[in-house]
Amino acid sequence: MSKLEELNLADEAIEVPEEVPEQSGGFQPLPQPGHFTFRLPLELGDIWNSFERNNVERISAKFDRDNPLAIIDSPGGDYDGLTLGNVSITNVERARGREKVMVSEMFYLIQALYKGEELPALNSNAAYAKALVAKAGQTFKAELEWSANCSEHRDMYVEQEDGSVKQQEGTPGCGAAYYTNTSDPDNRIPVDEDRLFVERFDCALSPQGDDECQATLRAFPRITRFRTA
Ligand SMILES: [Zn+2]
Numbered sequence: 001m002s003k004l005e006e007l008n009l010a011d012e013a014i015e016v017p018e019e020v021p022e023q024s025g026g027f028q029p030l031p032q033p034g035h036f037t038f039r040l041p042l043e044l045g046d047i048w049n050s051f052e053r054n055n056v057e058r059i060s061a062k063f064d065r066d067n068p069l070a071i072i073d074s075p076g077g078d079y080d081g082l083t084l085g086n087v088s089i090t091n092v093e094r095a096r097g098r099e100k101v102m103v104s105e106m107f108y109l110i111q112a113l114y115k116g117e118e119l120p121a122l123n124s125n126a127a128y129a130k131a132l133v134a135k136a137g138q139t140f141k142a143e144l145e146w147s148a149n150c151s152e153h154r155d156m157y158v159e160q161e162d163g164s165v166k167q168q169e170g171t172p173g174c175g176a177a178y179y180t181n182t183s184d185p186d187n188r189i190p191v192d193e194d195r196l197f198v199e200r201f202d203c204a205l206s207p208q209g210d211d212e213c214q215a216t217l218r219a220f221p222r223i224t225r226f227r228t229a
Contacts (some may be wrong), residue, residue, distance in 0.1 A: 029199065030146065030199050030219065031071065031074060031078070031079040031082070031084060031144060032075070032078075032196055033143070033145050033146055033180040034074065034075035034143070034144060035075060035141065035143055035144075036071060036074050036075075036079075036084075036142060036143070036144050036223075037071075037074075037140070037141050037229050038069040038070065038071060038072065038084065038139065038141075038142060038223070039069065039070040039137065039139045040069065040132075040137060040138055040140075041063070041067045041068070041070075041136065041137070042136055042137045043067070043136060044061070044067075044132060044133045044135075044136045045133065046066075046067060047061045047062050047063065047067050048060070048061060048062075048129060049062060049088075050125065053092050057125060058090055058091050058092045058104075058125065059090065059091055059125045059128060060088045060089065060090040060091075061089050061090075061106065061129075061132060062088045063085060063086075063087050063088070063089075064085045065085045065086075067085075069083060069084045069085075069087065069223075071084060072139055072229075084144070084221060084223075086220065086221060087221050087222060087223055089105050089106050089223070090104060090105060091104040091106040091107065091122075091128045092104055092105075093107075105226075106128055106132070107122060107128075108225075108226045109132070109140065109142075109226045110122065110128070110131045110132055110135075111226070112140045112141070112226040112227050112229075113132070113138055113228075114131070115228040116228075119131075120134075138229075139229040140227065140228065140229050141226065141227040141229050142224065142226045142227070143181075143223065143224055143225045144221055144222075144223055145179065145221070145222050145223070146179070146180045146197060146219040146220065146221055147177065147178065147179050147180070147189075147219065147220060147222060148177070148178040148201075148217040148218060148219040148220065149176075149178075150173035150174050150176040150178075150203045150213060150215050150217055151173045152172050152173055152174070152175040153172065154172060154173060155167050155170065155171055155173075156171050156172060156173045156174075156213075156215035156216075157215060157216050157217075157218075158214050158216055159202070159216040165200075165216050168214075171214075173203070173213070173215050174203060174205060174213040174215065176203055176205035176213065178201075178203075178217065180197055180219075186204075187205075189201065189219055197219065199219045200217070200218050201216070201219075202214075203215040203217050
């Protein structure tokens with residue numbers, strides 16, 4: 001390091017841009033749904049949360065901006081080299097198949113990661129976390145879907161005339177849910193003129209009343225149907 005005067009800086013002009021964009025890097029659109037290959041972060045120590053569901057403790061692994069999933073392969077290569085944040089995978093079980101066996105998404109992810117090896121006994125929350133942490137930096141395949149909820153338990157957001165979105169105090173959502181992977185057109189997240197799903201859209205349903213719902217909804221990503229890469 002030097003003192004400024006020791007640098008003997010030449011008096012060369014630096015161009016000043018007329019307009020300076022925001023530092024945030026702007027808005028990164030959600031990748032469109034489809035089949036992806038993801039790589040887990042190299043460190044999985046910092047991604048855990050615990051919560052209570054049906055009176056038992058369960059855990060979630062959250063892949064966010066600081067610990068995102070790397071996109072290794074994507075439909076048409078459109079998103080290769082980018083990352084996916086804002087997705088969680090939990091070990092909350094739900095009934096699967098004809099026998100209604102209780103299995104979690106995290107179980108299926110770990111199963112895909114351990115293919116060809118002995119699957120660790122997933123008999124505690126800690127065992128789940130340990131099994132996943134041991135696979136840090138490994139790749140897996142999964143399907144990316146989007147969903148959006150017009151929650152009855154939260155005040156709705158409504159788009160204003162200037163395009164901003166404001167929470168409507170005391171006015172909860174209508175309870176409608178939207179998905180990218182549904183055959184029901186009423187519950188499908190809308191597409192734009194290029195047939196791409198849109199992240200922000202107006203709720204067009206109103207399951208409980210005659211008035212059309214005014215809420216503006218936002219789609220969130222989720223990954224499911226894990227396979228070995
Ligand atoms: Zn609604």
